[in-house]
Amino acid sequence: MHAAVLPSGCSILSRRLLTLQSCLKPFQLCNLSTLDDHQKKIYDRIIRIDHAGEFGADRIYAGQMFVLGKTDVGPLIQHMWDQEKHHLQTFKDMISKHRSRPTVLLPLWNIAGFALGAGTALISKEAAMACTVAVEDTITKHYNMQIRKLLELNGDHDELLSTIKKFRDEEMEHHDIGLEQNAEAAPAYDILKKTIQMGCSAAIFLSERI
Amino acid sequence: MLKTFVRRVVLPKVYVQDVARPLNTVSSKSWNLQKTAVPPVCSPCARKTVLTWNIRQYSMNNDSSDEQQSATGDTFTSKNESNSHKNSDQAEGTTDQKDNTQDEFHADNADDTVDIKTKILDNALDFVHEYKWSRKAISSGAEAAGLAGVSEGIFEGGGEDLVLHFVRQSNIRLQHFMKESVKRQDEEGEKMKSSEFIRKAIEFRLRLIVPYMDNWSDAMGVLLRPNVLPKSAEELAMMVDDIWFYAGDKSSDFSWYTKRGMLAKLYGSTQLFMLMDQSPDFKDTWEFLDRRLDDIKNIAEISQSISTTGDAMFQAAFSSATILKNILGFPDRKR
Helix, strand or coil, rough: CCCHHCCCCHHHHHHCCCCCHHCCHHHHHHHCCCCCCHHHHHHHHHHHHHHHHHHHHHHHHHHHHHHHHHCCHHHHHHHHHHHHHHHHHHEEEEHHHHHHCCCCCHHHHHHHHHHHHHHHHHHHHHHHHHHHHHEEEEHHHHHHHHHHHHHHHCCCCCCHHHHHHHHHHHHHHHHHHHHHHHHHHHHCCHHHHHHHHHHHHHHHHHHHHC | HHHHHHHHHHHHHHCCCCCCCCCCCCCHHHHCCCCCCCCCCCCEEEEEEECCCCCCCCCCCCCEEEEEECCCCCCCCHHHHHHHHHEEEEEEHHHHHHHHHCCCCCCCHHHHHHHHHHHHHHHHHHHHHHCCCHHHHHHHHHHHHHCCCHHHCCCCCCCCHHHHHHHHHHHHHHHHHHHHHHHHHHHHHCCCCCHHHHHHHHEEEEHCCCHHHHHHHHHHHCCCCCCCCCHHHHHHHHHHHHHHHHCCCCCCHHHHHHHHHHHHHHHHHHHHHHHHHCCHHHHHHHHHHHEEEEEEEHEEEEEEHHHHHHHHHHHHHHHHHHHHHHHHHCCHHHH
């Protein structure tokens, strides 16, 4: 049951990295949470990657707004961006509450997210929507996996679970908005979507660990 | 090697994932287990290795071996507290493990044997002045604890476990101190500034070294040995994170790392200065600490002003581009 918690194909090396990371986690005091060692490691990982993901999404929307802010699709992107900002703030609070460690690669995701958002927006409005669709699709699948892991984990994880479920629903909503806005008409939609999704998966893999 | 690769990398991908195996299975190779049938009670990060010695005749009532008074005059029964703290921490960790451990060993046995090690090392600290951080000190400690001198064999290496034990105990005492300090602040309603808090924390922690000042350079050397360095780095990281946590740090961006790195460097440099300080009550060291904290404050202010200047310059550059664009009559791009 515990092996199912790690992503498939998790080798001994990454397991060692996980335990090494948790070595960097401070000596927990009893009054903070009622999680045991194993659950604390899981929480640390989950909060780190979710924070990194929302941070990246925030930067992507910032890039899109930078280019498309004054166009007719601006208010819609602004609405989606505001929701992402709320997600980011929630995970920031969780980092300090659970004493989890943010990812080292945050500056990299800062630049990469903004570049991705601005770059796809410069191609065309449909490309920007295709980027939104791709990213939100990956994030939704990622959240679904986390929800599954948390449901399998023994103990009471209602707070984190309800948060992730709510955010997953909002990300799905963004995905649908992107499709409504004619994302599929973007140039090289399939390749663009696949490339962006591969990049997101790589980012998730790295930030879960580092 | 190919077999290991296949067994460890290829096969996990192929097999069904829902194998009911605990995450942190202890394999006998990595833990130097001396005998068989030892349960994987602890995570690799736990400070406990489990032995199969079951020293029942040894009294587990922690008798009142005097806790050293720290130079600030706080007396702790933190030995008992830290033991029970460790036990509660371990018990927390083991309740989940108990469901998954394969055999009939209870966590109690592990607690006994961990307490033995702690007891030996606590006693060994008294002999550091005579024998420095060595096996001889540990074996004298074992004898003082009522065991045979050869029980020092349960510790690997030279006096490394002794130094690490001392560092851990000091960090635990620092944690208690900080917890008390925060509680006092909450009760009195006064919030200490984080730089003030950090200064107090570092001073407290460095004063814990004072009784061992004569041998501390040896101890620092031991902590830098390649086999010990990961553990000592881990201890430093945990201590630094603890200090920032109690100082009220809530950062969640890259400054999380810069803050901790800066504090670790501050602690290291002050510790080094203290080694060579001969002034009464280490007055020069505390002044050195104050100067370093001032430096850090200045750096923070300078970087703040640089970033505001940078922002202003960026805006200025953009505004001239906008003005130029309007003059030349380029329309806004509509998509």
